[in-house]
Amino acid sequence: MIQDEWGQLSQRLLKSVGQNNFKTWIEPLNLRDIQDGIATFHVPTNFLGNYVSQNFSDAILHELRVIDTSVCRLSFAVPIQSPKHPAMQKEAAPVSKAAPASSPLNTAPLDKRFTFDNFVVGKPNELAHAAAKRVAEGGPVTFNPLFLYGGVGLGKTHLMHAIASELQTTRPDMNVLYLSAEQFMYRFVQALRVRKMMDFKEIFRSVDVLMVDDVQFIAGKDSTQEEFFHTFNALVDQNKQIILSADRAPGEIKDLEDRVKSRLQCGLVVDLHPTDYELRLGILQSKVEMQQVNYPTLQVEDGVLEFLAHRISTNVRVLEGALTRLFAFASLVGREINLELTQDCLADVLRASERKITVEEIQRKVSDHYNIRLSDMIGPKRLRSYARPRQVAMYLCKHLTSRSLPEIGRRFGGRDHTTVMHGVRRIEELKVQDGQIAEDLELLRRSLEA
Numbered sequence: 001m002i003q004d005e006w007g008q009l010s011q012r013l014l015k016s017v018g019q020n021n022f023k024t025w026i027e028p029l030n031l032r033d034i035q036d037g038i039a040t041f042h043v044p045t046n047f048l049g050n051y052v053s054q055n056f057s058d059a060i061l062h063e064l065r066v067i068d069t070s071v072c073r074l075s076f077a078v079p080i081q082s083p084k085h086p087a088m089q090k091e092a093a094p095v096s097k098a099a100p101a102s103s104p105l106n107t108a109p110l111d112k113r114f115t116f117d118n119f120v121v122g123k124p125n126e127l128a129h130a131a132a133k134r135v136a137e138g139g140p141v142t143f144n145p146l147f148l149y150g151g152v153g154l155g156k157t158h159l160m161h162a163i164a165s166e167l168q169t170t171r172p173d174m175n176v177l178y179l180s181a182e183q184f185m186y187r188f189v190q191a192l193r194v195r196k197m198m199d200f201k202e203i204f205r206s207v208d209v210l211m212v213d214d215v216q217f218i219a220g221k222d223s224t225q226e227e228f229f230h231t232f233n234a235l236v237d238q239n240k241q242i243i244l245s246a247d248r249a250p251g252e253i254k255d256l257e258d259r260v261k262s263r264l265q266c267g268l269v270v271d272l273h274p275t276d277y278e279l280r281l282g283i284l285q286s287k288v289e290m291q292q293v294n295y296p297t298l299q300v301e302d303g304v305l306e307f308l309a310h311r312i313s314t315n316v317r318v319l320e321g322a323l324t325r326l327f328a329f330a331s332l333v334g335r336e337i338n339l340e341l342t343q344d345c346l347a348d349v350l351r352a353s354e355r356k357i358t359v360e361e362i363q364r365k366v367s368d369h370y371n372i373r374l375s376d377m378i379g380p381k382r383l384r385s386y387a388r389p390r391q392v393a394m395y396l397c398k399h400l401t402s403r404s405l406p407e408i409g410r411r412f413g414g415r416d417h418t419t420v421m422h423g424v425r426r427i428e429e430l431k432v433q434d435g436q437i438a439e440d441l442e443l444l445r446r447s448l449e450a
């Protein structure tokens, strides 16, 4: 098959054109046939075809002559029946399965797993989810831009892809362009270099929905920022939807011009909060079902997911990775997924995500919680209203840090380790008898682990 040969040959171009060029310009090429010395490629956009023809013809011809020495010319065609490009239909061959998605613009590839169905909703992300859902309906633009922000691995890209996929199926008439800010910059710089700014502007200004992931990336990149700002304004003026994501709020992105910041803030800004225990558990349950498609015989013993949700509180990506490893490991060694196996298999992950809660943090949180002064908690007063919070703090230090009893005692105003032991025991008893104490402990533990 000529496609397969091309697949191998094209790899050789990687060296001569560089990794970035290769990804952007060469990978999307789909060799259809070679006839009468003309090699015909399907390309996702005219823009791409023109660009490749101007910049990489010689390199491509050189490689193609390995397959067919008679090749002397390249031709590019967009294999779509998009009403927006009726003229292209005549010259394009029938669409093959391998042809790129029919969007006339080069949307970055979407991860098929990142759908709304696969997105688990909980308190920390319900607002972001609701806003994303609304925008994905493709109805009248009500907030522009939608700005999603939050820490690493909390589902920003997942939601962005979900919006793009949903729009692609329900609103095929719409031009949806999804790309990372890095790709935006890359294309911008390319366009500058080859003096194709008009094409660049045209592409970005002809979309109905523009989605740019990780916009914090353009901070400090002045000319990219400038162009982004103009693109942004042009689209907003035309009432086109813009969806952006970043790892922090617009106002907190350093080296971003004030006018850009304020533009970004004028739509709907929603944040994805760090996951809580319930959300993590929900995500794990949903991901277990996905794993079981590949490993139908593997069961997960009770308590394992709870353990993971409790112990891995960093980001969802880590949680997912842990589960994948667990299933692969269990299937390899032919064992059940129980706590013991989990601890064996994930020892490094568990160690890395060990919560480094400090005694000071606990003391601060507990004194805040009971509304007493830190100095009173640590000081010598024996009043019940100080002694009980002190014992709660000691209990938490014992359970949430790796400090020894004497060490804890020292940090509580130089108390003896037996005093600490007594305090810890007292709270252990009260935890069972006194609902209020149990609740306080749970609340404090969660807030310390968040």
Ligand code: ADP
Binding pocket: 114, 118, 119, 120, 121, 125, 150, 151, 152, 153, 154, 155, 156, 157, 158, 159, 283, 316, 317, 320
């Ligand atoms: P971000 O872009 O915020 O860094 P991602 O969207 O890439 O994070 O999410 C990291 C991983 O975690 C992805 O595999 C994603 O599917 C998964 N994930 C994050 N949040 C959720 C969620 N609420 N439900 C299901 N999967 C999630």
Ligand code: MG
Binding pocket: 156, 157, 158, 213, 214
């Ligand atoms: Mg992301």
